[in-house]
Amino acid sequence: MEKKIAVILGDGIGPEVTNQSLKVLNAIAERFEHHFEYTYGLMGADAIDKTGSPLPDETLAICLESDAILFGAIGDPKYDNDPTAKVRPEQGLLKLRKSLGLFANIRPVATFPSLHHLSPLKSDRLEDVDFVVYRELTGGIYFGEKKVDAAYTEASDLCSYNKSEIERISHHAFKATQQRKKHLTLVDKANVLETSRLWRKVVQEVAKQYPDVQVDYLFVDNAAMQLIVNPKQFDVMLTENMFGDILSDEASVITGSLGMLPSASVGATTALFEPIHGSYPQAAGKDIANPVGSILSTAMLLDHLGLFTEASLVRDAVAWTLESKFVTKDIDPINYYFTSTIGDLVSEYVAGRLPNDVNRINIELRKSTLI
Ligand SMILES: NC(=O)c1ccc[n+]([C@@H]2O[C@H](COP(=O)([O-])OP(=O)(O)OC[C@H]3O[C@@H](n4cnc5c(N)ncnc54)[C@H](O)[C@@H]3O)[C@@H](O)[C@H]2O)c1
Ligand SMILES: CC(C)[C@H](C(=O)O)[C@@H](O)C(=O)O
Numbered sequence: 001m002e003k004k005i006a007v008i009l010g011d012g013i014g015p016e017v018t019n020q021s022l023k024v025l026n027a028i029a030e031r032f033e034h035h036f037e038y039t040y041g042l043m044g045a046d047a048i049d050k051t052g053s054p055l056p057d058e059t060l061a062i063c064l065e066s067d068a069i070l071f072g073a074i075g076d077p078k079y080d081n082d083p084t085a086k087v088r089p090e091q092g093l094l095k096l097r098k099s100l101g102l103f104a105n106i107r108p109v110a111t112f113p114s115l116h117h118l119s120p121l122k123s124d125r126l127e128d129v130d131f132v133v134y135r136e137l138t139g140g141i142y143f144g145e146k147k148v149d150a151a152y153t154e155a156s157d158l159c160s161y162n163k164s165e166i167e168r169i170s171h172h173a174f175k176a177t178q179q180r181k182k183h184l185t186l187v188d189k190a191n192v193l194e195t196s197r198l199w200r201k202v203v204q205e206v207a208k209q210y211p212d213v214q215v216d217y218l219f220v221d222n223a224a225m226q227l228i229v230n231p232k233q234f235d236v237m238l239t240e241n242m243f244g245d246i247l248s249d250e251a252s253v254i255t256g257s258l259g260m261l262p263s264a265s266v267g268a269t270t271a272l273f274e275p276i277h278g279s280y281p282q283a284a285g286k287d288i289a290n291p292v293g294s295i296l297s298t299a300m301l302l303d304h305l306g307l308f309t310e311a312s313l314v315r316d317a318v319a320w321t322l323e324s325k326f327v328t329k330d331i332d333p334i335n336y337y338f339t340s341t342i343g344d345l346v347s348e349y350v351a352g353r354l355p356n357d358v359n360r361i362n363i364e365l366r367k368s369t370l371i
């Protein structure tokens with residue numbers, strides 16, 4: 001199979017984690033005789049430095065011409081620490097999502113039994129945790145009118161949603177629920193916000209078309225607590241843009257680290273695949289970031305291309321590395337391996353050279369650890 005993949009490395013740890021995913025894709029191509037053609041595009045602080053724009057037109061064009069987009073992360077302390085900067089890396093990502101019409105951000109949360117002992121949660125709360133967050137991605141407070149006065153004494157961000165924006169992601173979420181445990185939880189703040197009351201009303205109407213799905217409603221503050229005390233109650237969590245952003249970072253803790261979680265953003269045009277974390281600038285260039293979120297995003301990309309066997313092989317490879325205790329510093333600060341070592345192990349497994357040859361390869365790889 002021949003596929004065109006747009007690659008946006010971005011800032012901070014973006015290039016490091018994405019390069020591990022590219023190794024994995026190359027191993028898939030080798031083993032299954034596929035041809036992936038990569039076209040690189042700039043975005044974020046890197047793009048501002050090189051072109052003056054956080055999303056050059058050329059990047060958008062590359063994405064539109066591709067079958068899928070693999071993205072790392074954007075963001076730089078230079079902008080985070082300057083609230084008055086008018087051109088910002090994050091504008092590039094938001095514009096890309098909006099321009100491509102990627103209204104549904106899918107963030108699966110599943111725990112790995114071999115990491116339970118490292119989680120801050122009790123292990124009995126972690127067993128059987130397997131849910132997915134459907135986060136609306138192109139509306140809400142992120143995209144409403146923004147105002148700040150010249151003297152920086154007052155600012156506002158408008159949160160608005162319309163019926164069709166809620167309907168289209170709700171249909172995606174309900175259809176996904178039908179393929180899972182048939183339990184959908186809408187998370188909102190309907191006791192306070194008019195937009196949330198619209199979400200409840202529209203979701204109640206959409207629900208009539210999916211009578212086999214059980215629908216629950218949770219206020220976002222309660223949902224934040226329930227995620228910690230009883231995460232296995234969730235199957236599909238549907239929510240608006242900002243609540244989904246915050247709750248999915250919180251949910252990552254259940255799996256062991258923010259570096260673990262993948263995502264797919266789908267909608268009108270080319271789908272985009274990215275880990276949910278940011279550019280983690282403190283780790284940039286140190287080869288210590290966890291590449292699992294990016295690699296699992298690559299598995300979602302392969303699923304999206306219809307390459308289901310390949311995607312499940314990537315997931316098996318990740319599970320094997322974790323079970324074998326090949327983990328990065330965020331997971332085990334004492335016995336840890338480099339980002340690039342994890343990428344090598346996963347891609348060697350995918351290529352079919354592991355785990356059979358594990359003794360020889362283990363000895364070589366252990367030399368590259370910090371212990
Ligand atoms: N999609 C994106 O590109 C995206 C997402 C979130 C934040 N950002 C941007 O990233 C920059 C840094 O933001 P932040 O520090 O709030 O969030 P972050 O996600 O970059 O990092 C927060 C913390 O999570 C941990 N972490 C994140 N990714 C990890 C990984 N792969 N491996 C191990 N640990 C990991 C680290 O402890 C880190 O300090 C900001 O400029 C922000 O705007 C971008
Ligand atoms: C960088 C930022 C705009 C982005 C978001 O809030 O959507 C990030 O936090 C994410 O989760 O992808």
Ligand SMILES: [Mg+2]
Nearest residue numbers: 245246249276
């Ligand atoms: Mg986020």
